[in-house]
Amino acid sequence: MSGAILSARGLGRVFKVKHNGRQQDLHAVTDVDIDLLPGRTLGIVGESGCGKTTLNRLLLLLDSPTTGEVHFEGNACATLSPQAKREFRRAVQPVFQNPFSSLDPRMRVGAIIAEPLSTIPGLTRKQVEDRVGEVLKAVGLRAEDAKRFPNEFSGGQRQRIAIARAIASRPRVLMLDEPVSSQDISIRAQILNILKDLQDEYGLGCVFISHDLATVRFMADDVIVMYLGRVIERGSAEAICTTPSHPYTRALLAAALPPDPDAPQPDLPPQGEIPSPLDPPPGCPYHTRCPLRFERCDTVRPPMFHAPHGGMAACHLLDPDLRNEH
Amino acid sequence: MKTMAPPLLDMRNVSVRLGGNADSLPLIENISLAIAEGETVGLVGESGSGKTTLGMSLMRLLPPLLEKGLSGEIIYAGRDITALSPAEMTAVRGGEISMILQDPMASLNPIFTIGNQLKEGLRLHATARGTLEERAIAALESVRIPSPEARLANHPHQMSGGMRQRVVGAISLTRAPRLLIADEPTTSLDVTIQYQFLELLKDLQRRLGMAMLFITHDFGVVAKMCDRVVVMYAGQIVEEGPVREIFHRPAHWYTRALLDSIPTVDRTPRRLPTIPGSPPPVAARPAGCRFHPRCANAQAKCLESPKVLDVGAGHTTRCWFPLQAQRGAA
Amino acid sequence: MVDATTASPWRGSRILSGAGNLWRSLDWPLRIASALLILFVIVAVFGPWLTPYDPLTGSLRARLVPPAWQEGGSWAHPFGTDRLGRDILSRIIAGARISLTVCVMVIAIAGAIGTAVGTAAGYFGGWTDRVLMRLVDLALSFPVILLALLLGAISGPSFANIIIVISLVLWSQYARMARGETLKIRNEDYVDLARTSGLSDVKIIWRHILPNIAPALIVIATLQIGVVIVLEASLSFLGVGVPPPAPSWGSMVADGRSYIASAWWLCIVPGSAILLTVMAVNLVGDALADRINPALRGRNI
Numbered sequence: 001m002s003g004a005i006l007s008a009r010g011l012g013r014v015f016k017v018k019h020n021g022r023q024q025d026l027h028a029v030t031d032v033d034i035d036l037l038p039g040r041t042l043g044i045v046g047e048s049g050c051g052k053t054t055l056n057r058l059l060l061l062l063d064s065p066t067t068g069e070v071h072f073e074g075n076a077c078a079t080l081s082p083q084a085k086r087e088f089r090r091a092v093q094p095v096f097q098n099p100f101s102s103l104d105p106r107m108r109v110g111a112i113i114a115e116p117l118s119t120i121p122g123l124t125r126k127q128v129e130d131r132v133g134e135v136l137k138a139v140g141l142r143a144e145d146a147k148r149f150p151n152e153f154s155g156g157q158r159q160r161i162a163i164a165r166a167i168a169s170r171p172r173v174l175m176l177d178e179p180v181s182s183q184d185i186s187i188r189a190q191i192l193n194i195l196k197d198l199q200d201e202y203g204l205g206c207v208f209i210s211h212d213l214a215t216v217r218f219m220a221d222d223v224i225v226m227y228l229g230r231v232i233e234r235g236s237a238e239a240i241c242t243t244p245s246h247p248y249t250r251a252l253l254a255a256a257l258p259p260d261p262d263a264p265q266p267d268l269p270p271q272g273e274i275p276s277p278l279d280p281p282p283g284c285p286y287h288t289r290c291p292l293r294f295e296r297c298d299t300v301r302p303p304m305f306h307a308p309h310g311g312m313a314a315c316h317l318l319d320p321d322l323r324n325e326h
Numbered sequence: 327m328k329t330m331a332p333p334l335l336d337m338r339n340v341s342v343r344l345g346g347n348a349d350s351l352p353l354i355e356n357i358s359l360a361i362a363e364g365e366t367v368g369l370v371g372e373s374g375s376g377k378t379t380l381g382m383s384l385m386r387l388l389p390p391l392l393e394k395g396l397s398g399e400i401i402y403a404g405r406d407i408t409a410l411s412p413a414e415m416t417a418v419r420g421g422e423i424s425m426i427l428q429d430p431m432a433s434l435n436p437i438f439t440i441g442n443q444l445k446e447g448l449r450l451h452a453t454a455r456g457t458l459e460e461r462a463i464a465a466l467e468s469v470r471i472p473s474p475e476a477r478l479a480n481h482p483h484q485m486s487g488g489m490r491q492r493v494v495g496a497i498s499l500t501r502a503p504r505l506l507i508a509d510e511p512t513t514s515l516d517v518t519i520q521y522q523f524l525e526l527l528k529d530l531q532r533r534l535g536m537a538m539l540f541i542t543h544d545f546g547v548v549a550k551m552c553d554r555v556v557v558m559y560a561g562q563i564v565e566e567g568p569v570r571e572i573f574h575r576p577a578h579w580y581t582r583a584l585l586d587s588i589p590t591v592d593r594t595p596r597r598l599p600t601i602p603g604s605p606p607p608v609a610a611r612p613a614g615c616r617f618h619p620r621c622a623n624a625q626a627k628c629l630e631s632p633k634v635l636d637v638g639a640g641h642t643t644r645c646w647f648p649l650q651a652q653r654g655a656a
Numbered sequence: 657m658v659d660a661t662t663a664s665p666w667r668g669s670r671i672l673s674g675a676g677n678l679w680r681s682l683d684w685p686l687r688i689a690s691a692l693l694i695l696f697v698i699v700a701v702f703g704p705w706l707t708p709y710d711p712l713t714g715s716l717r718a719r720l721v722p723p724a725w726q727e728g729g730s731w732a733h734p735f736g737t738d739r740l741g742r743d744i745l746s747r748i749i750a751g752a753r754i755s756l757t758v759c760v761m762v763i764a765i766a767g768a769i770g771t772a773v774g775t776a777a778g779y780f781g782g783w784t785d786r787v788l789m790r791l792v793d794l795a796l797s798f799p800v801i802l803l804a805l806l807l808g809a810i811s812g813p814s815f816a817n818i819i820i821v822i823s824l825v826l827w828s829q830y831a832r833m834a835r836g837e838t839l840k841i842r843n844e845d846y847v848d849l850a851r852t853s854g855l856s857d858v859k860i861i862w863r864h865i866l867p868n869i870a871p872a873l874i875v876i877a878t879l880q881i882g883v884v885i886v887l888e889a890s891l892s893f894l895g896v897g898v899p900p901p902a903p904s905w906g907s908m909v910a911d912g913r914s915y916i917a918s919a920w921w922l923c924i925v926p927g928s929a930i931l932l933t934v935m936a937v938n939l940v941g942d943a944l945a946d947r948i949n950p951a952l953r954g955r956n957i
Contacts, residue, residue, distance in 0.1 A: 047517060062852065093853075094848075104844075105868070106867045115855070184372040184543065211517055212517070213591050217589065217592075217593075242592060255518045259549050260573060262570065262574075273488065274486070274519070
């Protein structure tokens with residue numbers, strides 16, 4: 001899609017692992033297409049083993065794909081010149097889930113935040129200091145906090161420092177991997193608001209990875225749902241979070257417990273265990289847990305079909321040919 | 327409504343301090359909480375609220391320094407368990423009062439098989455019919471673990487997190503406890519697995535008629551599981567009441583603000599309402615109402631510690647100016 | 657006594673009060689050990705100015721004088737004299753200098769090489785790791801005494817030889833430790849974040865890995881001091897260490913071997929010096945290790 005600032009086509013990553021004494025292939029990510037437009041947020045939803053963390057690393061160029069390509073501003077990332085690579089590094093910044101692991105305990109906060117600026121030539125020390133103070137204030141901390149060490153801050157404050165660092169180089173894309181999952185409820189709202197405000201102010205494109213549909217609904221414009229390394233549904237956030245088509249997404253929605261004791265019982269509650277990515281089921285990867293499965297699901301992997309909500313879902317039930325047969 | 331029978335568990339004026347002196351820092355202060363037979367009480371709070379300390383004090387599993395600072399009475403089935411010797415408490419714990427913690431590996435021994443650990447629990451409960459093997463399989467079936475016979479030979483690391491938690495559940499329930507204390511039992515599980523585990527707990531509770539104290543930070547879980555809710559903030563109970571009352575007519579400003587700040591799938595506000603600041607650390611709790619520095623309705627009187635006021639049937643709150651309006655009217 | 661609570665502009669007063677607090681927090685064995693270590697360093701550094709006699713020359717008229725508290729001894733030679741009439745106390749003091757010099761040089765060389773190899777292996781993984789660790793295994797399987805004897809036979813005992821030999825033994829241990837510590841923090845998010853900020857691998861190792869593994873390595877270095885001292889003493893004892901007449905504690909023990917029954921102090925005094933120093937080092941090193949470990953994670957509990 002033109003205009004996409006960050007995109008991926010047919011992205012795949014296979015890990016060779018030793019399991020039960022044998023060398024096996026772990027298909028962490030298979031055949032993923034992504035398009036991120038400036039100013040929009042793409043939500044990536046999934047649980048353990050769905051490949052969202054690996055996908056995040058591939059998009060950040062922390063890892064190379066086994067198949068497929070990542071494109072930045074139309075250019076293939078596998079063959080970027082050093083200059084273009086530097087530009088990528090400036091423009092695409094991550095925020096990770098664990099605020100205790102994101103900050104080097106031996107560095108002062110100011111140095112941590114200034115690190116993405118260290119590869120930009122021609123910045124004076126004063127300019128760096130000013131920028132550090134600026135972003136600290138933007139995330140609700142004080143400029144003086146730059147002199148302190150990470151262990152003087154709470155988890156929520158550390159996550160703000162991580163966000164300040166992410167925007168220091170004026171990026172164009174933020175990759176957010178479960179940025180609020182480990183925070184208290186009252187802190188989550190604060191950080192989500194900050195992220196939204198920063199996105200508006202800087203015109204950022206965001207990738208927001210989470211397992212919680214409610215948070216994704218709040219943050220994202222478009223959503224893809226991943227299961228065992230594949231995209232199994234995509235659509236607008238409203239569609240996915242209110243009227244999903246894929247039985248797995250419907251199970252996720254059922255499992256997103258609303259804070260309302262009078263909420264109606266979900267019609268398609270989740271069942272079964274998540275299969276190991278080392279041993280994915282044949283046919284439709286979800287068929288082992290799907291209450292709506294029929295014979296075809298066991299053997300044929302469904303391609304993406306058009307879904308009633310306007311997006312796509314990989315489910316045989318949406319196959320128009322099948323419907324015509326019945 | 328609830329029966330008028332004496333509560334199964336009655337905590338009266340329980341405090342836990344960081345040390346034995348009367349002026350040591352209190353982690354939780356003057357907690358009074360009652361749980362009736364068969365009732366599920368949700369204990370909600372954020373970091374520093376003291377909810378985990380409360381749970382641990384019930385099980386008498388506090389570290390030695392905090393154990394010295396435990397005061398008040400905890401009456402379980404008529405006996406004050408704060409007065410029990412360690413040996414007597416061990417007999418109660420794991421038997422009549424059982425627990426499930428956040429990390430299943432805190433309760434499971436990685437060296438022994440599941441079958442081994444189950445049977446150990448079953449051996450102590452000497453009533454029943456059937457061999458140990460049969461009863462172990464039945465225990466696994468009761469927590470809906472597929473192929474239970476094969477699973478007996480598994481070690482914990484060979485099972486997924488959700489399975490492990492079910493095994494912990496099975497072990498906890500081998501002695502048919504009357505009170506189950508669950509401290510964030512599903513926080514480390516995937517959401518679809520969490521859902522199934524909660525359904526299982528509900529089902530088991532119905533069948534065994536046991537009471538449950540469900541400690542969590544997740545209001546969705548509370549809404550699904552609990553009959554009554556207790557909200558903690560900075561070491562005190564700030565609100566308590568039936569689940570519908572708490573969610574639809576919260577009386578404390580903290581509860582209301584917290585509920586408002588949770589995103590839901592059906593709403594897309596431009597921004598989420600937030601509570602300014604963050605929960606106070608134990609050493610720096612505000613004087614008077616502990617929430618007043620962050621409260622939208624703080625007034626001069628709030629510098630005085632509020633009394634607990636009645637705001638409805640079985641619904642109390644620790645606030646001078648409880649909310650009257652219904653939530654979610656907008 | 658400087659009051660730690662008054663606002664004193666002199667930085668030294670803060671250092672003194674900090675040291676005072678540290679002293680108070682130690683238990684008695686640790687206090688003795690620390691005092692011994694400090695004594696060792698002072699004696700080693702200021703040795704030449706402290707020796708009452710020249711450690712290398714003796715008066716044959718004063719051979720095999722027993723220590724002061726024995727019959728026949730005198731306070732002129734508190735620890736007695738050896739078979740060539742050299743004052744043992746002076747030789748002990750000079751020997752401390754030798755031990756300390758060897759320690760510092762070995763730990764510097766072995767530490768630098770070992771850290772570089774171990775960190776590279778741990779950070780880059782894959783083939784780099786495999787190749788480097790095979791090298792380490794090779795070095796670890798070298799029989800050090802044999803190597804020392806060989807080198808000694810080829811070029812005669814010398815200071816350089818002993819430093820080379822002991823470094824060859826120790827670098828591989830450092831490499832192993834450095835690799836282990838690097839592996840612990842390599843997967844921390846801040847390392848990934850340094851990569852996404854565009855830092856090169858070398859810069860990441862310098863800026864993030866080394867400072868975070870440094871505390872653990874310092875502790876290891878401290879514990880190695882004892883090993884070095886014993887190794888040096890052993891090699892000198894065997895005659896392939898520090899060349900005579902340098903008064904290494906090990907060679908002093910060797911010299912006194914044939915006199916154990918008659919002039920026991922020739923062996924026991926240097927032997928005790930070795931024993932006390934190594935024990936002190938180990939006590940302090942263990943305490944350091946205990947203190948360092950919780951701080952290593954850098955978290956707010």
